[in-house]
Amino acid sequence: MSEFSSQWLALREPADHRSRNQALREQLNQVLKDSRVANTQPLRVIDLGSGTGSNLRGLAPHLDGDQHWTLIDYDPKLIEAARSALSKWADTSEPASNSALQLTKQGKHILVDFLCTDLSQHIEMILEQPADLLTAAAFFDLVAEPWLERFCSALSTPLYTVLTYDGSEQWMPKHPADEEALRAFHAHQATDKGFGFAAGPKAVDVLQHRLLGYGFEVSIAPSPWELNQTHDAELIRALAAGSAQAVGETGLLDAATLASWKAARQEAQHCTIGHWDLLATFGA
Template sequence: MGFAPQWLALREPADRAARDTALLARAAHLAGPAPVIVDLGAGTGASVRALGGHLPDAARWRLVDNDAALLALAVANHPNAQACQLDLNHLSDLPLDGATLVSASALLDLLSERWLRAFVDILVRHQLPFYAVLSYDGVMHWQPELPDDAGITAAFNRDQCTDKGFGPALGAASGHIARTLFEQAGYYVMLAQTPWVLTQQDARLQAELLDGIAGAAARAGHGGAPAWNAARQRLVSQGRCTVGHLDVLAVPTGRVALLDGHGCGNG
């Protein structure tokens, strides 16, 4: 499964606007005075751009992805970052030695429960915090509404649970399942709702998103997807669209004290 750099660039401003700023500040603080951050499914380095300004200059990044072309762009954007070309299915190869934070953006919903359970075990062994943002949560709304909106969303959500390279994907449940698994492992977990709210100003993103949603809904068996897409595309210049996401910050209990003064009341 490939992710076009053009699509990642198109969605990045909406991702930046949606990120929960309190969780971002806490994640940056947890990374410590000499951060070593391992970003999973790094793409072109969106996490470096979102977090970088909140970290000391000494911060070091290890960008993990299996797509060599995306990693080349990431390193061109961030020459000091280390590119780690790796299939995330090879969990034991993750470059976690000396890491202070593991992060991910727009990745959790692609993963399987089996993968996530094994990953949680590894993070527990290293006592590392995990900061995963912008996982799709299954909720989409449009203004003005169309009769097929709910059916298309349901079909899209079914497609989101098909195998994205890790076994049956967690899809819309990923944020809550991550919370459960990390809490069962004794972590303190904070969750924040971080929806995209797209307006006429995001017409290009809306248009591409609609093509993607309609394609996925059609794959999941919704026969009306092309007509719904055509009707929705005609409304892009006047419509508004909300796409739900969750940000998750999971903290080993031994490091929760570090959050003093960074508010631990969220939940």
């Protein structure tokens, strides 16, 4: 099981939210408006690998009207952290039946329920649930190609997934070990994160091609992190430490090179980390 701490997810949340591709999000809104013209029910959204609920906080304010979200994660600690973070984020929060939360935010009613389950096992069952939208943030690079095939063959709702890592990184100033370290990091990205060997930086390409094969219309748009020392010093340090740990676990860099690279990256002035957002819908 790959574990994500709620501290790391909180640290990356502001960068995640500002990096999302706005044009693609507007396209999503138009798709939902067109498909729900006479529908007065709350918008039904399922979020995969929801962590502490960052995707809801980033997306719900931009979607029209009342909403009903189901947040799915296999880590019970993150589900509890989501409950608390969402209650703090909302304008009002009340317990609802079945351990759900009834929130209001900027005049919208948002019902949130939680499901603690392993998506590597139960994705087909999840995809059978009625929904207007399936979504995920920073999730699809963890999954494996055979899982993506299972996922795409069972998908029958619009999909909007954001911030999938594409493997590209530019750090300033440069360090002589950058290329070697990035190769090692990619090797680590391709290890098993609970779904079989992870698609890692290939995930968006694979997802896009499989979805096209199943008759979806697919749009992708870049959502890179642009981080600098003035605004994101803590995130840069944590990112460099996490990357160095992953690189170290591969054993592909010697200890002295790794230590020098880590120290330089933690003090980097600027970095760009490539991500993509993807929207898949059925054509008219």
